[in-house]
Amino acid sequence: xxxxxxxxxxxxxxxxxxxxxxxxxxxxxxxxxxxxxxxxxxxxxxxxxxxxxxxxxxxxxxxxxxxxxxxxxxxxxxxxxxxxxxxxxxxxxxxxxxxxxxxxxxxxxxxxxxxxxxxxxxxxxxxxxxxxxxxxxxxxxxxxxxxxxxxxxxxxxxxxxxxxxxxxxxxxxxxxxxxxxxxxxxxxxxxxxxxxxxxxx
Amino acid sequence: xxxxxxxxxxxxxxxxxxxxxxxxxxxxxxxxxxxxxxxxxxxxxxxxxxxxxxxxxxxxxxxxxxxxxxxxxxxxxxxxxxxxxxxxxxxxxxxxxxxxxxxxxxxxxxxxxxxxxxxxxxxxxxxxxxxxxxxxxxxxxxxxxxxxxxxxxxxxxxxxxxxxxxxxxxxxxxxxxxxxxxxxxxxxxxxxxxxxxxxxxxxxxxxxxxxxxxxxxxxxxxxxxxxxxxxxxxxxxxxxxxxxxxxxxxxxxxxxxxxxxxxxxxxxxxxxxxxxxxxxxxxxxxxxxxxxxxxxxxxxxxxxxxxxxxxxxxxxxxxxxxxxxxxxxxxxxxxxxxxxxxxxxxxxxxxxxxxxxxxxxxxxxxxxxxxxxxxxxxxxxxxxxxxxxxxxxxxxxxxxxxxxxxxxxxxxxxxxxxxxxxxxxxxxxxxxxxxxxxxxxxxxxxxxxxxxxxxxxxxxxxxxxxxxxxxxxxxxxxxxxxxxxxxxxxxxxxxxxxxxxxxxxxxxxxxxxxxxxxxxxxxxxxxxxxxxxxxxxxxxxxxxxxxxxxxxxxxxxxxxxxxxxxxxxxxxxxxxxxxxxxxxxxxxxxxxxxxxxxxxxxxxxxxxxxxxxxxxxxxxxxxxxxxxxxxxxxxxxxxxxxxxxxxxxxxxxxxxxx
Numbered sequence: 001x002x003x004x005x006x007x008x009x010x011x012x013x014x015x016x017x018x019x020x021x022x023x024x025x026x027x028x029x030x031x032x033x034x035x036x037x038x039x040x041x042x043x044x045x046x047x048x049x050x051x052x053x054x055x056x057x058x059x060x061x062x063x064x065x066x067x068x069x070x071x072x073x074x075x076x077x078x079x080x081x082x083x084x085x086x087x088x089x090x091x092x093x094x095x096x097x098x099x100x101x102x103x104x105x106x107x108x109x110x111x112x113x114x115x116x117x118x119x120x121x122x123x124x125x126x127x128x129x130x131x132x133x134x135x136x137x138x139x140x141x142x143x144x145x146x147x148x149x150x151x152x153x154x155x156x157x158x159x160x161x162x163x164x165x166x167x168x169x170x171x172x173x174x175x176x177x178x179x180x181x182x183x184x185x186x187x188x189x190x191x192x193x194x195x196x197x198x199x200x201x
Numbered sequence: 202x203x204x205x206x207x208x209x210x211x212x213x214x215x216x217x218x219x220x221x222x223x224x225x226x227x228x229x230x231x232x233x234x235x236x237x238x239x240x241x242x243x244x245x246x247x248x249x250x251x252x253x254x255x256x257x258x259x260x261x262x263x264x265x266x267x268x269x270x271x272x273x274x275x276x277x278x279x280x281x282x283x284x285x286x287x288x289x290x291x292x293x294x295x296x297x298x299x300x301x302x303x304x305x306x307x308x309x310x311x312x313x314x315x316x317x318x319x320x321x322x323x324x325x326x327x328x329x330x331x332x333x334x335x336x337x338x339x340x341x342x343x344x345x346x347x348x349x350x351x352x353x354x355x356x357x358x359x360x361x362x363x364x365x366x367x368x369x370x371x372x373x374x375x376x377x378x379x380x381x382x383x384x385x386x387x388x389x390x391x392x393x394x395x396x397x398x399x400x401x402x403x404x405x406x407x408x409x410x411x412x413x414x415x416x417x418x419x420x421x422x423x424x425x426x427x428x429x430x431x432x433x434x435x436x437x438x439x440x441x442x443x444x445x446x447x448x449x450x451x452x453x454x455x456x457x458x459x460x461x462x463x464x465x466x467x468x469x470x471x472x473x474x475x476x477x478x479x480x481x482x483x484x485x486x487x488x489x490x491x492x493x494x495x496x497x498x499x500x501x502x503x504x505x506x507x508x509x510x511x512x513x514x515x516x517x518x519x520x521x522x523x524x525x526x527x528x529x530x531x532x533x534x535x536x537x538x539x540x541x542x543x544x545x546x547x548x549x550x551x552x553x554x555x556x557x558x559x560x561x562x563x564x565x566x567x568x569x570x571x572x573x574x575x576x577x578x579x580x581x582x583x584x585x586x587x588x589x590x591x592x593x594x595x596x597x598x599x600x601x602x603x604x605x606x607x608x609x610x611x612x613x614x615x616x617x618x619x620x621x622x623x624x625x626x627x628x629x630x631x632x633x634x635x636x637x638x639x640x641x642x643x644x645x646x647x648x649x650x651x652x653x654x655x656x657x658x659x660x661x662x663x664x665x666x667x668x669x670x671x672x673x674x675x676x677x678x679x680x681x682x683x684x685x686x687x688x689x690x691x692x693x694x695x696x697x698x699x700x701x702x703x704x705x706x707x708x709x710x711x712x713x714x715x716x717x718x719x720x721x722x723x724x725x726x727x728x729x730x731x732x733x734x735x736x737x738x739x740x741x742x743x744x745x746x747x748x749x750x751x752x753x754x755x756x757x758x759x760x761x762x763x764x765x766x767x768x769x770x771x772x773x774x775x776x777x778x779x780x781x782x783x784x785x786x787x788x789x790x791x792x793x794x795x796x797x798x799x800x801x802x803x804x805x806x807x808x809x810x811x812x813x814x815x816x817x818x819x820x821x822x823x824x825x826x827x828x829x830x831x832x833x834x835x836x837x838x839x840x841x842x843x844x845x846x847x848x849x850x851x852x853x854x855x856x857x858x859x
Contacts, residue, residue, distance in 0.1 A: 020334045024407045027437060031399060035441035038478075042449065042460065042471065049466030051459070126458045130466035133458035137449065151819075155826045168829070 010087060011170035018171040025175045029182050036186050039141060040193065043134040047198075051129035056198030059124050061115065065195050068111045069187065072146075075104035076184035083177045091165050094173065098157055101180065105150050112143050135194065142190060145183050152176055211358055214295065216278075221358045250785040252336035254321045255743055257343050259640055261318025262633070264347060266711075268310040271354065273707060275303035277700055280664070284697035286685045296681035297364040298383070302357065304367025305387065308483070309394060310350040312621065315629040316490045317346075317401055320429045322640055323632075324405065326736035326743065327423045329414025329752045334407040336783040337825075342401040344793025349394025352800050356386040360805065363387040366679060368476055369450070371461035371469040376454050385804040388451045393796045395443050402436030405429060414735070416754040420514070423734045423757075424500075424507055427514055428493030431521045432486045438525065439482035446475035455806055470535055477528035485524040487621065489517055491628030492559060495581045498635050499563050501732045502578040503570025506758055509562040516555030523552045533604045542601035549599035556592060560585060575730070576650035580631035583658050584623045591619030594669065609679075612672025618665045630657070630710070638729045642742040643721035649713040657706030663699025667692040727847060733758035738770075740847035746780045746835055749844050772848070777840050783832045792821045 005014045013019055047056075078101045085093035116136070119125070126136040156172045163169050211217050235241055248256060278299050282291045291299065325333055333339050356362045363383040365374035374384050409430045413422065422430070450472070452458035459465030461472040500507040507513065529537065529545040563585065572578065594616040598607050607613055630653070638644045668676075671692050676683065683689050728737040738760045739748055750772055756762060763769045799814035 020407055020411055023411060024335060024403055027403045027406055031403065031437045031441045034438055035445055038442045038445040038475065042445070042475070045468060045471055046460070046466065049468075051464075051466035126452065126456060128459075128465070130459040130468070133449075133452065133460050133465075133467070137452060137458070137460075152826070155823060159827065172826075 005167065011089075011165065011167055012086075012174040014167045018167055021171055022175060022178075025178060029178065032182065036141070036189075039134075039138045040189065043138050043194065046130040046134040047194075049130040051131070053129040053132060054122060054124045055131075059119050059122055060195060060198055061118065062195065062199055064111055064115055065191070068108050068115075069191050071104050071108040071111065072184055072187050075101045075108065076181055078104065079177050079180045083174060086165065086170060086173055089165060091160065094165070095157060095160055098153060098160075098173075102150055102153055102157075105146055105180075109143060109146055109150070112139065112146075116140075138194065139190065142183065142186055145186075149176065149179055149183060152179075209359060211361055216291075216295075217358060224358065245787075246785065249790050250340075250787045252332075252340045252783050252785055252789075253745055254325050254333050254336065254339060255640065257339055258318045258321030258323075260343055261314040261321060261346070264350065265311050265313075265315035265318060265629070268306050268314070268350060268354075269707070272303050272306040272311050273704065275299045275306070277704055279303065280697040280700040282681060283683070283693050285694070286683050286687070286690050288682055291681065293681045294364065297366075297679070298357065298362035300679055301363050301366055301369075301387075302353075305353065305363070305391070306350075308367065308487070308621075309391060310346075310353065312487050312625045312629075313398060314346060314350075316432075316487060316625070317342075317398070319494070319629070319632045319636065320405060320432075320490060323636060323736055324426055324429050325408065325412070326639070326739065326747060327426045327734050328409060328412060328417060329735050329748060329754065330408065330412040331747050331751075331780065332783065333404050334412060335404050337786050337789060338400055339404055340786065340789035341792055342397040342404065344789045345397030345400070345796055346394045348793040348797035348800070349390045349392070349397065352393065352797050352804070353386055353390035356383060356390075360386070368473075368480070370476075371450075371453075371467075371472040372463050374450070374472075375462055375469075376457075377462065382804055382806070385451075385454060385806070388447050388454060389800040389804050392444065392447045392451070393800050395440055395447065398436060399440040399444070402433040402440065405433040406437065409433070414751050414754060417759075420511070421754060421757055421759075423493075424496035424510070424513055425490065425493035425734075428489040428491075428496075428517055431517050432489045435482045435486050435489070435521055435524060439479045439486070442475060443479035443483075446472065446479065449475075451803075455803070470532070473532050473535065474528065477531045478525075481528045481531065482524045484621070485520060488624045489520065491625050492517065494628045494632045494635075495563060495584060496566075497734065498577045498581045498631050499566050500758075501635075501730055502573045502575055502581075503567045504573075504731075505566055505570040506733075507562070508565035508568075509558070510757060512558055513562055516558045519555040520552060523548055523555075527552065530599055530601070530604070533601045534608050539601075546599055546601040550596050553592060553596050560589065575634070576645070576647055576654060577631045577635035577730075579651075579654050580627045580634070583654070584627045584631075587619060587623035587627070587658075587662070591616060591621075591623060595620060607672065609677055610672035611668040611676045611678055614678045615665045615668035615672060618661075618668075622661055622665075627658075630654075635730070636736075637717075638725055638741045639736055640742060643717060643723050643725060644729055645713050645717045646721060649709060649716055653706055653709040653713055655706075656702055656709055660699050660702030660704070660706050664696050664703055665699070667696045667699070671696075728760070728764075733761040735760055738763065740843075744843050744847075746782060746840070749780075749840050750776050772844060774841060777837050777844070779834045779837050780840065781832055781834055784830045786828075786830070788821060788825060788828070792818065795821060 004016065007014065012022065078097050082094050082097035082101060085097055116139075119132075119136075124132050126133050153176050156169070156176050159172065160169050210221070235244060248260065251257065278291060279296065282288050282296055321333070321339070325331070361381050361383040363369065363374075363379075363386055364381075365379055365384055365387075369384060369387055372378055374387070409422070409426060449458070449460040453460050453462060453467070459467040461467050461469050463469065496507050496513065527545060527549045529535075529541060530549045533542050533545070563581075594612070598604055598613060598616055634645055634650060671689055672678075674689065674692075676687070676689050676693075683693070725741060727739055727741045729741070730737070735752055735754070736743075738752055752759065752763075752769060795814060795817035799811050799818060802808075802811035802814055
């Protein structure tokens, strides 16, 4: 691997290894799409198998879900601004918008955990029915990804503070950005096919 | 924490007691041996921490050979049990466990690592690269696979083996009907190994897409690289499905979810669908690289360019696509109705078309070639008729209506052994004979190799051919015994005797390795077979940086052209520049251990301990994130010295054919 730096490209694409890493991450996202597609498939098979337990209409708090959606979609937008700041070589702006993104993500996570607690209080647990098993695992997998993303982004922020903007830190920031947007896309599908479809019945 | 400590170790079975003693003795022996030879430091710094694709490949292959032994023992035990009617060698439970572990180990821990190992060794060399795209990730892939394999293997002495078949169908595999922890091993160990495989897939796709040497366009790639590439793409498309299926199984078994249970609205056939949505592409992940191996070997030993290169590429693409849309043929008897079964019958039989194209291409490659009967070539020749038997019976099984007769009989078992053994195991043997000098700098003995070949091929046919007829007569699979009145006894006996010959073949192979390590001639060139692709354009064994100067390519069979035109075979001192190399790292090994330990606790449902071990995994990831190791450079003088050593060797091969 040559460590030649091509200054004509954006910072995160300047070294050969960076280009490999970014392509590798895109392919990893391909695998993630298959993973979530499978979970959606499972949900699609099981979503009406209530087994006498609560149905969608019994448990979904659509107002809270709307707030979650707004938080996460906004965080995707702020992540976009962060990468924009990175392209402008503005380290401070980049970190500021990354922190905002993470706060919005943490807010989303807080709401989601509350939602789960609310479900459990209603007696709707993973053990209740096939519908709820698939619901919890689909939402939980997405939530676990968000949690992982927050921890990961904190690591990247620490490295940005320590090392400033280099091709390596820029690549790491860019990749977490891709990851974050991907989680947003998955959420759009969850919002549509789980919550909206569930409320319509 | 409902684990009873008195059930921790499996007791009361002399076979398992013997294994336990053997495992303890082997481990003591290995530790004592390494200590006595003072090799710990060497083992750690040269192998365990290595990120070199060739060494990782060799470790994969060694693990594969060991797992072949383990899976083979399982097979022999089954054959011993069914050799006579009403045998009382194994009880029903023990037999269930053995056919389960046999299947899992042979597919996931023997065939997969063998092929991924060969891919690791060969692909970067064939495309003229210095390593894979992510060397440390590659090491992590290996150690995850190894951790998963070890976790799965200890099941039969600690806690109990899984016993629901390698397919682990629900409801049998659920907590209700398999309350022990055996099936937890299945869910957790395969998950860990599966993550490793997925990472390998990503690594190879990026490597092949981005790291080909100058001039090697996609349509100038060697066939093995093509098939490895497509297999990697299938890995990325199929393994996440398995990840999900195993995770849902874990939720069902450990946390009382209702995905596949009979109660609570679960659907047991959902498991079968998910399993085969991964499982069918999986068999093409195995067989495609094997097809690539045969293509390379047949072309080399026929002294001809591969016939129909473009149609070969097209047919692997078609096979890859079709592999995704045939999964229902594994359970026509689910009763999805004639329309669904018909569609899947058609897609299944359609696979025979591109596969047939490939067979004809191999035959046409040999036509008018100057064929050299080396061992590698013999395995490739034996593959063709044996695999055709497997393929034709596959078309028989693929017909939905007829399948109701064959379903769950030994006919099916014979069919898939006739595809997987010629399709994968023969290929692995061929590849080992072919690329052995590239890995180790000496060839395997051809004469002992002939024993290996004939014993194995004859034993294989004697073992599995009778099973076709047993199956047609109605003998079901996975049944631990049969009555005298059934009339199955003679064919079962032939099959059992066949398996002994098969085992002798494997022993001959092991002896060949031993003999060749001791006695084979080390004075061989980088190109002992007069081969055609780039991996032969460098030293044997290959130097850590692969190529002092990256070769340039302008067509198929680049090394053949280099030899013919006498171009690019030499190197000037002025062309040597220092080479950047990645540093070794102990982290992948530690991560493998952490995954293994966390998995072990999870198997026993000790959630707190598992969570603590999982913190180790997170810590490893964080450590990796802060790791800014940039690797090191090999200085020009060192490269000059290494190059002058092998380039001056005279081109004589003495001892490998006797």
